[in-house]
Amino acid sequence: MSISRCCLRTIELAAKRVLMQTWYNEKNARTYSDRDFLHLMKAVIETTHLLLRPWQEEDLDQLVRLLARPEVARYIRLDGQTFTREESAEVHARVLRSWNEQRLGPWAVIDKTTGSWIGKLGLMYQEDWPGPDKFEVDYELDPAFWGRGLATEGTQAALRYGFVNRSLPRIIGATVPENVASRRVMEKCGLTYQGELRFRNARIVWYALDASTWWTLAHEQR
Numbered sequence: 001m002s003i004s005r006c007c008l009r010t011i012e013l014a015a016k017r018v019l020m021q022t023w024y025n026e027k028n029a030r031t032y033s034d035r036d037f038l039h040l041m042k043a044v045i046e047t048t049h050l051l052l053r054p055w056q057e058e059d060l061d062q063l064v065r066l067l068a069r070p071e072v073a074r075y076i077r078l079d080g081q082t083f084t085r086e087e088s089a090e091v092h093a094r095v096l097r098s099w100n101e102q103r104l105g106p107w108a109v110i111d112k113t114t115g116s117w118i119g120k121l122g123l124m125y126q127e128d129w130p131g132p133d134k135f136e137v138d139y140e141l142d143p144a145f146w147g148r149g150l151a152t153e154g155t156q157a158a159l160r161y162g163f164v165n166r167s168l169p170r171i172i173g174a175t176v177p178e179n180v181a182s183r184r185v186m187e188k189c190g191l192t193y194q195g196e197l198r199f200r201n202a203r204i205v206w207y208a209l210d211a212s213t214w215w216t217l218a219h220e221q222r
Contacts, residue, residue, distance in 0.1 A: 043104075043161070045107065045157050045158075045161060046112075047153050047154060047156075047157045048153065049112055049113070049150060049153060050109055050110065050111065050112060050150060050153060050154050050157075051109075051110040051112055052107035052108070052109060052110075052121065052122065052154060052157060052158070053108055053110065054099055054105070054107060054108075055095045055096060055099055055105055055106060055107065055108055055120065056096075056108070057096070059092065059095075059108050059117070059120075060089060060092045062108075062117045063091065063092050063120065064083075064085050064088040064089075066119060066120075066140060066142060067082065067083035067087070067088045067091065067140070068082050068083060068088075069082065069142075069143060071143050072140055072142075072143065075175060075178070075179040076140070078202055094124075095120065095124070098124055098125040101125070102125045102135075104123055104125070104135070104162070104166055105122060105123065105124055105125065106120040106121055106122035106123070106124050106138050106139075107121055107122040107154075107158070108120060109121050109141065109150075109154060111145065116142075118141055118142045118144075118145045118150075119140050119141035119142055119145070120138070120140055121138065121139040121140075121141065121151065121154040121155065121158065122137075122138055122139075122154075122158045123136065123138065123161075123162050123168075123171065124136050124137075128200075129172070129199070130197070130199070133168075133169065133170040133171065133208065134172075135162060135168055136171070136172050137159070137171060137172070137173040137185075137189070137191070139151045139154065139155060139182075139185065151185045152185050152188045152189060155185055155186075155189045156189050159171060159189060159190070159209065160214075160218075163211050163214050163215070167211070168211065169210060169211050170208055170209065170211065171191075171208070171209050172191075172194075172206060172207065172208045173186040173206065173207040173208070173209075174199065174204045174205070174206040175204060176202060176203070176204055177204070177205050183205065183207075186207045187207070189209070190209050190214060190217050191208060191209040192207060192208065192209070193206075193207055194206050194207055194208050
């Protein structure tokens with residue numbers, strides 16, 4: 001049974017209104033064309049415990065609170081200091097730019113049980129990465145939700161989106177050598193160790209997963 005264009009349009013607009021009410025206030029929603037809004041709607045991901053939705057302007061305050069946590073900032077900044085609001089706003093702007101320019105970036109993470117905003121997670125475009133593959137797995141979650149496997153669950157969904165929906169050839173991951181928890185997440189998600197290098201004045205370890213390996217692993221897990 002075919003669906004007319006009129007019916008499809010009605011369905012799209014209804015879905016748009018629901019999404020606006022849930023995640024976008026009216027002022028922010030007006031900044032998107034119908035085409036852009038529907039693209040963002042298609043980028044919403046649901047996992048067992050999480051909802052991942054594209055980043056938006058109103059996520060700034062939540063990000064400021066997250067990056068003000070010492071345990072979160074510990075492995076992000078070289079000096080280990082927490083982020084000021086201005087510094088968090090710079091991170092926020094980079095995430096929005098990734099979505100605006102690449103149509104892909106970190107998602108805002110919503111806990112399905114409580115409806116709480118609990119962090120950012122996804123694929124961040126790193127323009128200055130010294131290699132051809134620029135999308136990096138990126139995750140910072142509220143410490144209250146650590147130890148539940150949520151970073152792994154969300155990153156697996158982000159990788160699937162990157163390889164299936166965006167046909168990325170390879171996705172990387174990077175962290176400081178001491179960040180054992182982050183390295184474990186990458187390894188659980190299939191990324192393999194590539195070595196050490198200097199990046200943004202820091203010594204980091206980096207990992208990678210190519211599309212062909214991901215498809216093989218996905219097939220084996222069926």
